[in-house]
Amino acid sequence: LGGLPDQGGPETLDAMRARGRDWLHRAALLESPGDVPRARRPAPCPPPDLRPNRLSVTEIQTLIRDPYAIYAKHILHLRPLDPLMKVPDVLLRGTVLHAILEQFIDETRADPERLTHRALMEKTETVLAQTVPWAEARALWLARMERVADWFITGEIERRAEAVPAALERRGTMRLADPVFTLTAKADRIDIDPQGRALIYDYKTGTPPTSKQQKEYDKQLLLTAAMVERGDFDDLGPMPVRRAAYIGMGSKPDLRDAPLDDEPTAQVMANLASLIAAYESEDMGYVALRSAFLTRVRGDYDQLARHGEWDITDPPQRIRVGR
Numbered sequence: 001l002g003g004l005p006d007q008g009g010p011e012t013l014d015a016m017r018a019r020g021r022d023w024l025h026r027a028a029l030l031e032s033p034g035d036v037p038r039a040r041r042p043a044p045c046p047p048p049d050l051r052p053n054r055l056s057v058t059e060i061q062t063l064i065r066d067p068y069a070i071y072a073k074h075i076l077h078l079r080p081l082d083p084l085m086k087v088p089d090v091l092l093r094g095t096v097l098h099a100i101l102e103q104f105i106d107e108t109r110a111d112p113e114r115l116t117h118r119a120l121m122e123k124t125e126t127v128l129a130q131t132v133p134w135a136e137a138r139a140l141w142l143a144r145m146e147r148v149a150d151w152f153i154t155g156e157i158e159r160r161a162e163a164v165p166a167a168l169e170r171r172g173t174m175r176l177a178d179p180v181f182t183l184t185a186k187a188d189r190i191d192i193d194p195q196g197r198a199l200i201y202d203y204k205t206g207t208p209p210t211s212k213q214q215k216e217y218d219k220q221l222l223l224t225a226a227m228v229e230r231g232d233f234d235d236l237g238p239m240p241v242r243r244a245a246y247i248g249m250g251s252k253p254d255l256r257d258a259p260l261d262d263e264p265t266a267q268v269m270a271n272l273a274s275l276i277a278a279y280e281s282e283d284m285g286y287v288a289l290r291s292a293f294l295t296r297v298r299g300d301y302d303q304l305a306r307h308g309e310w311d312i313t314d315p316p317q318r319i320r321v322g323r
Helices: 009-030 057-065 067-075 090-110 117-131 135-162 211-216 220-230 265-278
Strands: 042-045 054-056 164-177 180-192 198-204 241-248 254-257 317-320
Touching: 042 067, 054 057, 057 067, 057 180, 057 220, 057 265, 090 117, 090 135, 090 164, 090 180, 090 198, 117 135, 135 198, 164 220, 164 265, 180 220, 198 220, 220 241, 220 265
Parallel strands: 042 317, 054 180, 198 241
Antiparallel strands: 164 180, 180 198, 241 254
């Protein structure tokens, strides 16, 4: 181009170089981050009328540990996108385990002779074939059930000697008048003993929470027990709760009781009312990762909260929003 002066070559070459310099300048800017301030730890404070007045028992733990997740889900109405391709993740494994045990318990209460290791494994194979299209995951999850099957059957025989399964995957609703609030629950299993007392069980694929964790933030079983005592589960009616326990079906199976003696229903209800009332104040912010257990585990809304630009030692920044 430089050798074609009569055809406008030099001018064309200069124009090309100018366009190239522009792109080189833009590339240099990308490599120069500049002085961008870090995001602060958010604690949005929406008006009281925008705050949720209905949560599930499992979301109470979220409200205690990561209030920002409740804000993002119930006030901003944001949900994680579904993956482009379904994978055999922990969530699916939990769903499959609940389906296996629900069907197995339902069938064996009608036919107690099927309360055997073999029958449990047959039910596991059937449900896996119906719900898990990945051969590798089916084999892995079947092997995991095989490892805990004897332990579960032995414990189940003891549980049946104490009480009879009366409700499986039963939904309940508690309505409070002061503060105005609705609490929902889905009990994996409620047994009733000959004295009319309830025994509540919840299945876990991982490690069940300790007694201390249940007192501090994992209120699922304690709240469910309070709802049973109040008669908030459809046609079951109010009844005393003799026991509430997690049945851990993980690599180290464990039966872990809820601290009912240390956390009676009256105290559980008072603590719930106090927690909900606190969030009725417009000055109460939904702090991001207020009391996180493992910060290395990414939550659904951590990126939205810009976690990483701040850490859990930073003070929260309360900002009034939605006005």
